[in-house]
Amino acid sequence: MQNETAVKKPHVVIVGAGFGGIRTARALAKNDVKITLIDKYNYHLFQPLLYQVATAGLSVDDIAYPVRAIFRDQKNVDFRLAEVSNVDFETKVVTMNTGQISYDYLVVAAGGMTNYFGMASMEKNGFGMKTLDESVEIRNHVLRMFELAAHEKDADKRRALLTFVIVGGGPTGVESAGALSELIYHVMVKEYHNMNFKEVRIMLVEASDKLLATMPEELRDITVETLIRKHVEVRMCVQVTEYDGERMSLKGGEVIPTYTVIWAAGVKANNLIDTLDVEQASMRRAIVNEYLQLPTRPEVFIIGDAAHCMQGERPLPMVAPVAMQQADATAKNIRNIIRGKELKKFVYKEMGNMATIGRNAAVVHMGKFKTHGFIAWAIWSFVHILRLIDFRNRAVVFVKWMWDYLVYERVVRIITRQ
Amino acid sequence: MQNETAVKKPHVVIVGAGFGGIRTARALAKNDVKITLIDKYNYHLFQPLLYQVATAGLSVDDIAYPVRAIFRDQKNVDFRLAEVSNVDFETKVVTMNTGQISYDYLVVAAGGMTNYFGMASMEKNGFGMKTLDESVEIRNHVLRMFELAAHEKDADKRRALLTFVIVGGGPTGVESAGALSELIYHVMVKEYHNMNFKEVRIMLVEASDKLLATMPEELRDITVETLIRKHVEVRMCVQVTEYDGERMSLKGGEVIPTYTVIWAAGVKANNLIDTLDVEQASMRRAIVNEYLQLPTRPEVFIIGDAAHCMQGERPLPMVAPVAMQQADATAKNIRNIIRGKELKKFVYKEMGNMATIGRNAAVVHMGKFKTHGFIAWAIWSFVHILRLIDFRNRAVVFVKWMWDYLVYERVVRIITRQ
Structure with missing residues (x-):
């Protein structure tokens, strides 16, 4: 047998x-x-x-x-x-x-x-962020925009180089906007000695009237406030209609000159x-x-x-x-x-929702428990480190995060394969 | 003024x-x-x-x-x-x-x-190792060879996929051969459950009769012995004449089927x-x-x-x-x-020579001081960590090395951009 x-x-x-x-x-x-x-x-x-x-x-x-x-x-x-x-x-x-x-x-x-929802111009000229290669492309591109802007004499061109648009107000969009803000206003600002950072613009565009739609209203409001404090321009009830790689068009006719549109609006x-x-x-x-x-x-x-x-x-x-x-x-x-046993129906246990908006800033919602700020950020970090360790079984990420936390550093700013 | x-x-x-x-x-x-x-x-x-x-x-x-x-x-x-x-x-x-x-x-x-010394077929089909992109290409390629070999039914094809040739017996060639051996015989061997590692072949080819030519004879001999113990086939007095991507030809007529030739023979x-x-x-x-x-x-x-x-x-x-x-x-x-002062002539101070051949194995030569084995490896690691820290000012490399040392692990084995 x-x-x-x-x-x-x-x-x-x-x-x-x-x-x-x-x-x-x-x-x-x-x-x-x-x-x-x-x-x-x-x-x-x-x-x-x-x-x-x-x-x-x-x-x-x-x-x-x-x-x-x-x-x-x-x-x-x-x-x-x-x-x-x-x-x-x-x-x-x-x-x-x-x-x-x-x-x-x-x-x-x-x-x-x-999911670009059939918007071909966005699929062609925007950046998706579902694969490793895509995220490296975004990193290389963002860093390159700063290098180009640093020695660009034409002010309009320079502002377009320094305009970064993120489409989609879900967790990925919110987290990307927060992280981009910290990269720029905590790290880059120290290294581009001759650049005017007032020319930089980070925009988060959302079609509905809510960021983090599944969160309670109180935490949604805090999210918007936190992003604004981090110099992110939050635009709600706004729909993107086209993007040709240099100009993004919004429904209603507004046009925004930008070389960087990150599409986080659908799966x-x-x-x-x-x-x-x-x-x-x-x-x-x-x-x-x-x-x-x-x-x-x-x-x-x-x-x-x-x-x-x-x-x-x-x-x-x-x-x-x-x-x-x-x-x-x-x-x-x-x-x-x-084993010839009977099957069990699948029932999903809701584990709660969380999103981080940057250093010391996150929102967490689990059942009746709601929190934000440093405590939420600590919970978010703890949960993600635990999950990572589950796969990696080692401490490098933790060391890096602690280091970044202590010295506001980003060491991964290299541009590969130009 | x-x-x-x-x-x-x-x-x-x-x-x-x-x-x-x-x-x-x-x-x-x-x-x-x-x-x-x-x-x-x-x-x-x-x-x-x-x-x-x-x-x-x-x-x-x-x-x-x-x-x-x-x-x-x-x-x-x-x-x-x-x-x-x-x-x-x-x-x-x-x-x-x-x-x-x-x-x-x-x-x-x-x-x-x-420097390919005008050998066009090698420049086209071999791998150089002077830029970051080149070294990532080598990593991706070597890892892919194993993935292909794991399910290759044809034995000749499989052996060619698993034959890795490094040309050049200077420090880069020696260090690459040693590191490749450790990757394969300490890490890969645990993860390819159905592969016969007797089919793997690592070759180090050198045109002269010396590895690490500037080292004293005693350390050169130890280098060869160490490599052989690490299953590296050391071939001296051998010249490569052509490489078409699948077959490497040596002067004298020998042909070696291989998909991987790393050229470390000149600058x-x-x-x-x-x-x-x-x-x-x-x-x-x-x-x-x-x-x-x-x-x-x-x-x-x-x-x-x-x-x-x-x-x-x-x-x-x-x-x-x-x-x-x-x-x-x-x-x-x-x-x-x-300042209108007189110029000073440049005089080079010889700092000595070192090369690592893997875990616990290196050769070091400074003036009259010669050593090998663990002590040499410790000196090599210390010098390189110091130099790195000079630029990076942080401890991640150290943590990684210690981790690898303790658990024989290589976590960087991901294939990017296929």
Whole structure:
């Protein structure tokens, strides 16, 4: 009997090494299954801190960790560096750019990507911030704008070089604006001896009348006040209509000359979902049942940003905690199927909301608990360091943060690959 | 009088922010001069540790430090991110890709670049290791070779993917070979669960009959033994004749299938020197007089890898200590000219030689003092950390090294921009 199961070990294929995929693999690795984890990058990316790479606060290596290092001691986990192009649910075969692989159970945790809502000029000329390469591009670009502005004689050109626009008032937009402000007004200001920093302009543009829409009103107000104190121009109820790389147009006719527009206004499921034979809902996410399975394929689970999962009247948001809880539930249900047990419905436990706006400034909302300022910043830091350590198991990020905190330093300001 | 000198502050233009350029600017910044430092990168690169980036031991940000951060408190130092294309010695004007600038004193510290000695196939298909981007390319490439080999069914192809050749038995070649061995046999071996590491081959190829030619024989022998113990195949008296990207040909007819050839076999002066109206010697370096001036232009100094400076019967080697001592001498002589004092001849003080071959293994030679093994490694680490701190003023590299030392870890193994 022992031998027979050894031969027939179920093969679980997981697509995506983000929060959902890694966590599913970890949870299942202890079981008697064979796992293949596929990702087009060889690292797990800690996406919530991408904005810190974009604003020169952290290095690339601080928020990216090799997948193979995570599963060093799990000999039943195999990694494939590959891009998945399709899945044949009938024959249970995943097609990658480097070959094919068959599965007994499939977990699609392919994640999300920037949603430009069809605005082609923004997709072409703006910056997205969902991948490591994109955040490095933003960093290089912002630093280069300062180098160009430092010796630009034409005042209009100089002001356009020094105008930085962030579109989207969600956590990514708010955190990016706060971090950019600190980079510029605490660090750059000391190093560009001949520059007039009154010419610098940081704008945060939001289409609705709310920043951090899911937060209570009190914390939303504090967020706006904090940003304004950090010299961020907060513009609400404003819609961007076009951006040609030099001029951003707003609905109503206003035109803002700028070379830098960071688009943090939307996410949609990875384009892999479009190639699959699945029913889709908003943000092109695949519709799953209450067990996170494809309704017609009980051996296929879809989780995280790729899944449209209803909870009550609403679909769950596209955030890391959802993906991680879904990963745990999926690992449990795959075990249940293998053992012939009944499946358990997925129920999301709301963990609260938080966003940081810079040094000593954040807003935190958990159930009835609301706080802001230094305490919120400490909670935010603590939670993120814990999560990072979960993947990295080391202290460099902590050392860097403490250092930055003590000396207002940003050492990651190098421009690579010009 | 005070006012007059303020108006007529001498303008010193320094081309290059390497060891020589940075040091000259630092030494002169205390004086009543205006300094413009020009580099095509916005960072100072700690080149002696490039091989650690190439072998995933350190991050890009650990060995690159923003120039502006170095001169934060020196308000008389201005930085220009630009590439110098020419200098008109007659009108004393430097032409950059972004404009022109005139000087009273010019210091050319443009550094060196990889010398392929005219071997076009190697320049095209091999990897140089003089810039940050090149070392990141090597890292990405080496990591990708392992990912490809992990699922390659063809045994010949697999062995070629796992064959890594380093050409050149100087310090860079020796250090790269040692570091690559440690990456593979201490780290990768734990993470590629299904790979046979007997198929891996690291080769160090040297045309002469000596590794680390300037070291005493005793230390050269120890170097070879140490490398062999680290599974590096040391091939001396062997000349590479061609490399097409898949097959490396040696003189005599031997052909080695490999996708990775790292060229560490030569350096020559930066190509800027070719565009200047100067007399050149070996490695296209500009010939300078005993004060490091261009013989016909007393206001132009050339230092470091760009200068051909005779000391006794031989030209000085192209290494960092030479550039740094020449920087001190140049700063002093520019001061002397300004103050109407006599110039001082440059005399190089030999500081000794060292190279590390990996964890606990290095060779050190200073005057009559010779040592190897752990003590040499400790000296090497101490000297390099001190030099780094000189530029970075912080402890992250130290923390990383200690961590690697304790747990045999390499966390920088991410493949960027595929």
